[in-house]
Amino acid sequence: MMQAAKNALAALTLAGIAAASAGCADANRNTAVYLLLDTSGTYTEEIDRANAIVNYLLGSLDTGDSLAVARIDSASFSEEDIVERTTFDGQPSKANEQKRGFRRTMTAFFDDLESAPYTDIRGGLLQAGEWLEETDAGERHILIFSDLKEELPPGHRRDFELPLKNTDVVALNVAKLRPDQVDPQRYLDRLDSWRQEVAEVGGRFRMINDLSRLEGLLRQ
Amino acid sequence: MSFNDLLTVWADNPALSGAIWLILLVTALYLARQPAHELFTATGRLAERGLRTAAHALRRGEALLARRNREVLLGMAAESAERDIEREFERVATMVNRDLSGYPALQRELSQIITQIDEDYRSSTQEPPTPPPWTEAVEALARIETRDPTVARVLEDIRGTLEKSSQRALGEYRKESRKRHDLLKRMLPSWRKLSAKLHDVSGQIMGLEARAAKIDSHMERYEKIRAGEDATVRTLSSSSLTQFLIAGLVLVIATFGAIINFHLIALPMSEMVGGNSYIGPMQTADVAALVIIMVEITMGLFLMESLRITRLFPVIGALDDRKRRAMAWAAFTFLFLLAGVESALAYMRDMLAADQQHLIQMLSSAGESAAGGSGEGGPANEAALRMIPAIGQMLLGFILPFVLVFVAVPLESFIHAARTVVGVVAIGFLRTLATFLRVGAAASRAAARVLIQLYDFVIFLPLAIERATRGALPNGRSRGAGE
Numbered sequence: 199m200m201q202a203a204k205n206a207l208a209a210l211t212l213a214g215i216a217a218a219s220a221g222c223a224d225a226n227r228n229t230a231v232y233l234l235l236d237t238s239g240t241y242t243e244e245i246d247r248a249n250a251i252v253n254y255l256l257g258s259l260d261t262g263d264s265l266a267v268a269r270i271d272s273a274s275f276s277e278e279d280i281v282e283r284t285t286f287d288g289q290p291s292k293a294n295e296q297k298r299g300f301r302r303t304m305t306a307f308f309d310d311l312e313s314a315p316y317t318d319i320r321g322g323l324l325q326a327g328e329w330l331e332e333t334d335a336g337e338r339h340i341l342i343f344s345d346l347k348e349e350l351p352p353g354h355r356r357d358f359e360l361p362l363k364n365t366d367v368v369a370l371n372v373a374k375l376r377p378d379q380v381d382p383q384r385y386l387d388r389l390d391s392w393r394q395e396v397a398e399v400g401g402r403f404r405m406i407n408d409l410s411r412l413e414g415l416l417r418q
Numbered sequence: 419m420s421f422n423d424l425l426t427v428w429a430d431n432p433a434l435s436g437a438i439w440l441i442l443l444v445t446a447l448y449l450a451r452q453p454a455h456e457l458f459t460a461t462g463r464l465a466e467r468g469l470r471t472a473a474h475a476l477r478r479g480e481a482l483l484a485r486r487n488r489e490v491l492l493g494m495a496a497e498s499a500e501r502d503i504e505r506e507f508e509r510v511a512t513m514v515n516r517d518l519s520g521y522p523a524l525q526r527e528l529s530q531i532i533t534q535i536d537e538d539y540r541s542s543t544q545e546p547p548t549p550p551p552w553t554e555a556v557e558a559l560a561r562i563e564t565r566d567p568t569v570a571r572v573l574e575d576i577r578g579t580l581e582k583s584s585q586r587a588l589g590e591y592r593k594e595s596r597k598r599h600d601l602l603k604r605m606l607p608s609w610r611k612l613s614a615k616l617h618d619v620s621g622q623i624m625g626l627e628a629r630a631a632k633i634d635s636h637m638e639r640y641e642k643i644r645a646g647e648d649a650t651v652r653t654l655s656s657s658s659l660t661q662f663l664i665a666g667l668v669l670v671i672a673t674f675g676a677i678i679n680f681h682l683i684a685l686p687m688s689e690m691v692g693g694n695s696y697i698g699p700m701q702t703a704d705v706a707a708l709v710i711i712m713v714e715i716t717m718g719l720f721l722m723e724s725l726r727i728t729r730l731f732p733v734i735g736a737l738d739d740r741k742r743r744a745m746a747w748a749a750f751t752f753l754f755l756l757a758g759v760e761s762a763l764a765y766m767r768d769m770l771a772a773d774q775q776h777l778i779q780m781l782s783s784a785g786e787s788a789a790g791g792s793g794e795g796g797p798a799n800e801a802a803l804r805m806i807p808a809i810g811q812m813l814l815g816f817i818l819p820f821v822l823v824f825v826a827v828p829l830e831s832f833i834h835a836a837r838t839v840v841g842v843v844a845i846g847f848l849r850t851l852a853t854f855l856r857v858g859a860a861a862s863r864a865a866a867r868v869l870i871q872l873y874d875f876v877i878f879l880p881l882a883i884e885r886a887t888r889g890a891l892p893n894g895r896s897r898g899a900g901e
Contacts, residue, residue: 227696253781262694288692290685290770294777301781 229416230264230335231255232326235281236344237269238317240373245308247371247409248343252304254412255341261286261293264333267304268322270344271314272351275321281307285333319348320356327361338365339416345373346388362401367392368415369405447873448880455870462866469859476852480845487841492646494834495654499640501729506633510626517622528615531608538605542598655838662835668828676711679760679818682811683707686766711822714756718823721749728830757819764815768808 233255235241235248252267259265266283268274282303286293323340330338340362346369350356369392378385389405396403406415428438447454642650687710688703695702723734724746734745874881 228694257778257781260693261688288694289689290693291689291773293693294773297777298780 226334226336228262228264228333228335229259229337229339230330230333231259231266231339231341231416232330233265233267233341234274234319234322234326234343235267235269236317236319236342237271237311238314238349241313241344244343244371245311249304249308250409251341251343251370251412251415252301254415256297256301258416259286261288261290264335265300266326266329267307268325269314270317270319270322270342272316272318273321273354274318275325277325279322279325280329283329316351317344317347317349318351318354318356319344319346320358320360321354323360323362323367324358327365330365331361337416340365340367341370341415342367343370345375346392347375360395360399360401362396362399365396365401367396367401367403369403371407371409372405444877444880448877451873451877454873458866458869458873462863462869465862466859469855469862473852473855473859476848476855480848480852483841483845483848487838487845488646488651490841491651491654491658491838492643494658494838495643495650496640499636499643503633503636503640506629506636510629510633513622513625513629517625524615524619528612531612531615535605535608535612538601538608542601542605655842658835658838659842661831662839665828665832665835669825669832672822672825672828675818675821676715678814679711679822680704680707682767682815682818683710683760683763685770686763689766689770710756710760711819714753714760714819715822715825717749717753717756718819719826719829721746721753721823722826724749728826730826730830730833753819753823757816760815760819761812762815764811765808768804768811772804 233251255265262285264283264285266280268280268283271279273279282300284296284300286296319342322342326340330340348356369389372389374382374385378388393403406412422432425432425439426435428435643654684704684707687707688701691702691706693701693703697705719728719730720734722728723731724737724742726735726742729735734742737745
């Protein structure tokens with residue numbers, strides 16, 4: 199009887215190990231975040247808020263996660279607009295060192311920030327979607343620090359489908375423009391337009407204007 | 419065809435049509451009364467028999483389980499009693515080996531002491547002084563009646579000589595007596611030594627007597643278990659439940675200890691194996707930390723087995739003493755090394771936590787000023803303060819594996835007690851289920867009767883007409899179809 203119980207225990211243990219091994223081929227559990235910073239107009243004056251978001255992300259992301267920060271300027275679909283991108287190492291000490299380096303790069307970027315005349319949001323989103331796809335992360339976020347008012351330079355075309363499937367798009371600190379104050383419906387229509395466009399391609403859109411509540415930022 | 423169509427099939431007036439339907443239905447039910455009653459009765463009986471059979475089977479299963487549980491309980495108790503008796507015999511053997519091995523030497527010593535005492539005693543025996551041989555001649559001379567002065571002088575001389583001789587003899591006697599007293603005085607330490615030795619022997623014999631009384635008590639218990647008395651089984655069952663609860667409580671405490679241990683080494687493990695790989699739903703680092711803890715517990719089990727404190731693996735217990743000792747040393751060595759590894763990991767954890775803390779401080783402080791930092795340590799006193807939790811964690815990492823070794827003892831009790839406790843719970847479950855089935859059987863029988871009564875209630879009108887008609891018939895042909 200005792201022997202039988204021990205055999206059953208051993209069989210259960212082996213079954214548990216087998217079940218655990220079977221789960222090895224699970225999807226990537228890492229998170230990838232792409233932060234788009236609007237550098238047009240008065241947004242350059244909101245460096246402190248953008249800084250807080252970067253700090254929050256550096257403090258929240260874990261080993262193996264990926265983070266990229268890019269600016270939205272006149273033509274955002276360009277590698278040159280990516281300020282810094284990295285995938286944190288599996289070792290916590292190396293990941294911390296990478297975060298310190300990231301922080302230094304961001305400080306230098308904020309110091310030399312210049313205002314852009316136009317706002318190419320779709321170009322930035324396309325760039326973000328491609329990079330997130332490359333990371334193969336299981337959880338993907340695009341954070342847009344912008345008023346979501348797109349203004350393209352003459353001749354630029356952005357009539358394509360955004361690669362945002364299974365991506366969480368979060369609009370941060372969406373400023374109300376002067377015309378929005380005159381007619382708030384313009385503001386609401388602008389948000390709805392983005393929400394609809396993201397949903398059509400299989401993504402999720404949400405908005406966080408209160409940056410003191412960043413703890414829910416990376417919630418899927 | 420809808421319900422309304424069906425309702426108005428006999429007439430346009432729904433009430434009239436409904437009444438026709440009702441009459442038809444009641445008539446049909448009246449005509450089908452006998453087979454309907456039989457159907458209800460048969461169904462009720464079938465359900466009753468099925469449920470009773472199931473209840474009976476469960477009762478038999480319960481009885482089998484109870485017998486098996488009783489056998490397990492008695493078997494375990496007998497094994498425990500055998501262990502106790504064996505342990506007592508081992509203690510007696512140790513005592514006998516330790517104390518009685520010195521008995522030949524003690525006997526020699528006692529013989530020597532006794533011989534010496536005997537010799538001294540013999541030497542000290544008193545010999546009465548021999549009277550002078552010529553006293554009779556003196557007495558003869560003294561009886562001569564003469565007035566001769568010569569004889570008187572001779573007798574005077576003899577008296578003087580006798581007095582001198584007597585004084586000499588007394589001196590000799592006193593000297594000899596002194597010698598004997600000296601000999602007796604010399605015997606005193608030997609007597610004391612002899613008394614002490616015999617006192618020691620008495621103490622040892624008393625110890626053996628106490629052990630023998632314990633063995634008697636264990637044997638009495640063992641005999642009761644062998645006899646399989648109900649009172650003994652009840653006592654054992656209660657004791658088993660108590661053991662189960664106590665061992666379970668200790669195991670819960672040990673589990674918390676293991677969780678603390680896990681958190682102590684999980685983070686630094688990610689530094690060693692990386693934090694990105696997964697095994698199933700768990701990080702490889704977590705699995706590695708768990709494996710280390712499990713291996714430590716396993717080594718603890720082997721150590722306890724090798725020391726014969728627990729008996730979960732009969733193979734280890736059956737090894738000869740030399741191999742068993744070697745195994746115990748091997749298990750202890752592995753445990754010691756793993757404890758050292760854990761201690762190092764705990765230190766690394768502290769370093770990583772400090773690094774993380776520094777990073778968070780840097781991020782939370784003003785961007786530009788903090789961004790320039792490169793992770794250097796704080797002031798010297800801060801570093802010294804940080805050493806206290808670091809040392810604490812290292813000690814904890816070193817001690818916890820050895821603490822977890824003792825999990826083997828409650829684990830063994832838990833496994834043994836669980837066998838009977840699970841059996842008791844299963845018996846209770848089967849008993850409850852059997853009771854429910856019996857109640858269900860009785861209910862199905864009653865339900866059949868209630869259905870028959872309800873059926874008759876629906877067709878009460880034709881039944882009343884039938885009774886009235888039969889009452890009016892001659893010869894009282896009143897035995898209705900369903901009565």
